[in-house]
Amino acid sequence: MTTAAKDEKLGAPKLDKPQLQAGGGTASVTSRHQITDALSPLLVQHLRQEYDVLVKKYQLGTKEGLSRWLTEEQQCSAQDAELLADGSFSHFANYFLSGAANVMKPAQPVDESYPLSNYFISSSHNTYLTGNQLSSESSVDAYKNVLLRGCRCVEIDVWDGEELSDSSSDEEAALGNPGASARKEGKSKSGLGIRKRLELKFGRRRASSEEKAKEKETTSAAQDSDKPIQPWRSTSSTMRAEPRVLHGYTLTKEMSFRAVCAAIRDYAFTVSSLPLIVSLEVHTCPEQQEIMVELMNEYWKGMLVDLPLDPSQTSEQASLPTLKDLENKILVKVKRASHAKPAKVEANLSTLQAPAEPLKHTTSAVSVASSATSSDEVPEGEKKPAPKPKVIEALSKLGVYFGSYHFKGLDAPESSIPTHVYSLSEKALMEVHETNPSGLFRHNKHFFMRAYPKGLRLNSSNLNPSVFWRAGVQIVALNWQRWDGGMMQNEAMFAGTPGWVLKPEGYRSTSQEANQKAAIPHHNLDLGIEFLAAQDIPLPPEEDDPKDFKPFIKVELHVEKHEERNAEPIPGNGKSQKGEYKKKTRTYRTTHPDFGREIVKFEGVQGVTEELTFVR
Structure with missing residues (x-):
């Protein structure tokens, strides 16, 4: 295990x-995790290249150009233009230090x-x-x-x-009682397993047909009674179980x-x-x-x-x-x-606060x-x-x-x-x-x-x-x-x-x-994701040398299979968590990898529903 x-x-x-x-x-709505304090020289280099392209395309030095870039390409509010101030590169870099440049689009109310x-x-x-x-x-x-x-x-x-016990803490632990420091694994001092000890504690032994009939009769009478059910209390303590x-x-x-x-x-x-x-x-x-x-x-x-x-x-x-x-x-x-005939069991505070009665555990x-479960072995002739x-x-x-x-x-x-x-x-x-x-x-x-x-x-x-x-x-x-x-x-x-x-x-x-097939529009998708660089990737617990660390980025698409929408058996009964489409970048040996603008592409993906398709 x-x-x-x-x-x-x-x-x-x-x-x-x-x-x-x-x-x-x-x-995703916690601001602190969307902010970084500084950019590595490698990221600054990539941002400078991107900035030079945008300056020519959108004229970032103008208020109109900044607003057009933010609304058309970044798909965010033109109010973010305040963060970019005069459109200089230093303000452009500061924009990517803030949460405003978060790749995740804010969720709608x-x-x-x-x-x-x-x-x-x-x-x-x-x-x-x-x-x-x-x-x-x-x-x-x-x-x-x-x-x-x-x-x-x-x-x-x-x-x-459990009934509060006056016995040793070891026995309490074995029975799973409140206050015990831990539950013993496997068998108790008596050598009996958990299920057997439970049977002995609560009397769940093989009963004769007469005993079963009597038990059924007693339970039925208790449920039909007008007397409210009494809370289960322990006789060995003023505290109830x-x-x-x-x-x-x-x-x-x-x-x-x-x-x-x-x-x-x-x-x-x-x-x-x-x-x-x-x-x-x-x-x-x-x-x-x-x-x-x-x-x-x-x-x-x-x-x-x-x-x-x-x-x-x-x-x-x-x-x-x-x-x-x-x-x-x-x-x-x-x-x-x-x-068929519900018992009267509404909470009654005066009853709950009454002195403890002898322990009665009816069912x-x-x-x-x-x-x-249905797969448990049942002796022949027993239900x-x-x-x-x-x-x-x-x-x-x-x-x-x-x-x-x-x-x-x-x-x-x-x-x-x-x-x-x-x-x-x-x-x-x-x-x-x-x-x-x-x-x-x-x-x-x-x-x-x-x-x-x-x-x-x-x-x-x-x-x-x-x-x-x-x-x-x-x-x-x-x-x-x-x-x-x-x-x-x-x-x-x-x-x-x-x-x-x-x-x-x-x-x-x-x-x-x-049906599911007609409920939502399905599209074909061409998706490309370009990776620039990363900085300060934390080492896994088992690693202590950055030179032994070999990061890469794996991208999966979780898309509706044609079997799902066509009433056919779904491969693996939907158990697999892996995406239907999988690709990854090259591997590097550093905590500051330069992906060199590598692009991961998915082309001609069918059956995409925007609200129920996920990129992981």
Whole structure:
């Protein structure tokens, strides 16, 4: 397994000015990274050559000439002429020291007048992890990092809190209890593995048919009772056990759900006023779910959307509001409750503050088995492990505009609920794209869909997001702790924006276009990029001698394949992050390479859609 220590593209979140770290879009609006203090003699030489050409072509010594060059060639405001003053070479060089000469065109202001489903959203997957999917730390710093980089959809996997133990810290660590310094890997002192210890702790053993019937009867009676669910409390401490955040059935380290709520409260709207989506993966029992509701209401008071904007509507009936309607609001994405007779589980502060009662953990066994996959071995005659625990009504109600449903097909009844959202792995979504591309495209014009990396990406690698954006998927969740092609494309999509980007016109709910092929104009492209020189390229961590450093520039185009728009199987199922067209410059041995005006050319590139094609 690749470890964080050896993987140069994987690392813990940066805490020193994370907004300067590219990936989510905010780096492109940070002025400091667009400014340099001095130009190397090599760059000055190239700029002098360019200046001499422009003086003759545009007469830069005149106000009219400066304005014409700025508007025609630089495609920027004539107001920048003030930086060029009299048009002399010294002012011309100063212009390139400033952020005004940034090669990236400023992003247009976001039109916030459309319903929420008409936007692409900068989104994170397993936000709590700081490294790989099996053994890395969970940290609130990861939430701070992505929120300051422009992320507008974070994910929280929530599990039952452990009973506070009077035993040794080693045993606490082995069981994953709060307060333990670390979780033991592999087996505990008893020699039992994690899954076996969980079975013993929560009683998830092979039960007889009579025991199963009795358990079902007891659970049903508890849900039908008029008595509110009591918070799960420990008998060995005055402190109650509270929900935890971690990647289930792995060696990843945990943190408290309370701490995550606090971090989101503090950083949700630091760099963007547009709504933040909190995607909940709920693995907790009803008692712990009620604590989740209490904590979210406590920490996100005034920001949390807990009712439709039109109070006369239910979540199933409500239409999606416009982006403008939800500025500075937190939206919860959670599974919709499907109880035949919902339990009364509204938060009751007087109950939560009452003296602790004996520990009662009625349905933890269900949550223990919730992450088992269909490929798990099941003894003959036994049913597969139970699914995730049912979401209580109080928690489900918080999914006002993002009610999550299990995907059964685009023609399922819930597919017409305005506020529904489907979450599919990259593999499952590609299968839908192959079997019903027009249906998928039409669905995503009006309703939300979320794509996430498949579970086998253990090193936190990412899918190719542009394939899914071109299918109209709004929420393409990426592992922000990995700097790879997927995150580079995410930076390109959201560069300079507040994390929400309006879809191309043919992708919106107002369009009558029936499929991806017709939704947006396709062009042929001839592209040439000329490289002058570079200065002060930082050495990689493993290098200490500039003479051993051999930089070059690789250019890739990420363009829609003809299979994508013609309803054919996409090569590699969209997994590859590599561009369809690739070229590179010559290699040099220096941190100040002179590229000598080398031109990288792409000619006759077909299928280019300006809004959804990326140069990397």
